[in-house]
């Protein structure tokens with residue numbers, strides 16, 4: 177078996193705030209293989225961005241990582257223990273070198289006072305040993321690759337001179353110019369119109385194939401996940417509740433939360449289907465429920481169990497895990513039926 | 517009695533802007549030559565990409581954007597208004613009947629207003645109640661109809677989640693008993709579960725109060741689920757309008773077809789059918805000649821860049837503006 181490119185184990189991230197210490201991510205584990213696209217979904221505040229930033233050790237100053245948290249990056253025959261990195265040059269390697277990131281808001285990636293070309297060249301020279309001239313030619317080449325017309329002219333422009341779709345492409349060009357092994361894409365197309373989104377997704381998929389790059393793709397749009405991801409991890413209140421191949425999870429969701437999401441989504445192939453919200457509100461991160469984090473809103477809640485014990489990730493099929501007592505029970509009765 | 521609550525004829529909303537190297541005056545036609553009717557009781561959807569003019573059209577109907585050309589008639593069955601020329605008492609009366617649901621009441625209003633103040637403001641500004649007690653009663657009634665916690669009325673909205681803020685907006689828009697509401701991107705920033713909840717609330721309020729909605733959204737799947745009739749905008753114009761199912765099953769304009777094809781399917785095995793559109797949306801400052809979509813249209817022919825297509829009926833309640841809508845098999 178090939179070693180995963182990234183392996184995240186028991187990642188727990190807490191923040192010290194005025195109201196006390198809050199848990200944003202709790203014991204999350206997943207792997208991403210080389211060239212694999214893992215989709216991370218969940219409601220606002222579920223800890224997707226905090227998880228992603230942990231891979232680059234990029235969380236704010238008030239962050240406390242749990243003692244058992246471990247993030248391992250396997251690149252160039254090296255095994256990097258991400259959370260133990262402290263030296264600037266080591267951090268640089270996982271921030272824009274082997275790992276790079278694109279955000280929802282492209283303006284966040286660019287300094288407004290520098291031209292696109294200057295920033296791309298600087299990033300390149302920081303991570304690769306290239307001359308100014310080489311950096312310029314790589315940058316222009318990359319801008320052209322992402323479908324920006326007239327790349328040499330754009331090279332000398334400022335971000336604010338570009339349209340939203342162009343900015344997103346320029347940001348992707350910058351993130352990819354150092355040929356990272358892992359791209360972290362946090363809602364990269366959410367601000368785009370659907371026709372432009374389709375273009376950008378196409379582009380990202382081409383680049384995955386060409387560079388054998390892996391992507392951690394964060395989005396709240398399950399349609400986008402269905403189209404780009406190989407596997408999917410569903411998060412709720414900082415916890416991973418279900419993970420598996422995109423086919424298995426979307427066609428046959430096992431966790432009540434995932435099932436709830438599917439019922440709330442407007443589907444184009446059934447316009448008369450009612451939209452059913454998940455009952456109740458997300459609890460505040462300051463008041464994380466005991467037992468299963470989802471039990472306060474769950475329709476399959478088991479009395480005497482779900483509010484007391486924490487369900488563990490269990491195998492549904494070879495390529496699909498779920499953390500839910502009801503799903504587990506159903507699974508057990510099914511296997512019993514099958515064997516008897 | 518006409519059954520149209522809003523009737524729009526040849527509407528143009530033009531803004532003069534100073535730009536270019538020599539400070540020349542130019543005109544942006546944010547909305548140009550629009551002809552549509554919205555029937556009483558409809559949930560009317562307006563879709564299109566950013567910058568296509570959806571918000572401007574919604575604002576023009578509410579007399580919150582300048583009506584440069586054409587006319588808008590509002591008739592709720594009780595009174596008829598020529599929206600363009602409204603003043604003073606008539607304008608106030610019109611405002612009570614036609615309201616906007618803010619996308620975020622917190623961003624739009626003073627942060628020092630409590631939830632109660634935000635909801636009560638239309639009543640107070642328009643002097644619709646006799647005394648404070650009546651105002652408070654009305655606020656409580658509408659708040660509980662919008663499933664807001666009465667205890668929360670004394671709080672400030674910054675403490676609330678996106679879904680709760682949206683309910684505050686809806687309550688404020690409804691407090692003066694309007695007949696017509698413009699909901700501009702009301703569910704845009706919400707998680708799917710909260711989105712479903714707000715959409716259900718809007719639909720049930722519509723039934724209960726016999727409201728008419730202009731529902732503006734960039735999300736086609738949402739519009740497909742809640743609207744009766746849908747109009748598609750491109751670069752300041754409406755290119756197609758049809759009953760919901762007709763539009764989604766059989767679009768007749770190449771732009772609508774491209775838009776629908778670009779929605780990512782929830783089925784991982786569905787091959788992407790996205791129709792590739794060349795380039796970006798042109799600037800509304802210098803819209804293309806002829807059909808405004810011709811620069812990106814996969815079916816464009818020489819005629820398209822020379823002659824603007826007419827807005828015409830192609831099927832029952834189905835309107836389109838494309839020279840070749842009859843022959844294209846989209």
Ligand SMILES: Nc1ncnc2c1ncn2[C@@H]1O[C@H](COP(=O)(O)OP(=O)(O)OP(=O)(O)O)[C@@H](O)[C@H]1O
Nearest residue numbers: 191193200219220221222223224225226227236461
């Ligand atoms: N520096 C910080 N200090 C305190 N709390 C934080 C900090 N960063 C994030 N949080 C909290 O951690 C939780 C998880 O946030 P995160 O941004 O990861 O959510 P998300 O899943 O990315 O949501 P969205 O879909 O809105 O982007 C939230 O409750 C958030 O408020």
Ligand code: SF4
Nearest residue numbers: 468471474482500501
């Ligand atoms: S463990 Fe219990 S409460 Fe949690 S999702 Fe499963 S059934 Fe619901």
Ligand SMILES: [Mg+2]
Nearest residue numbers: 224225226362
């Ligand atoms: Mg986030």
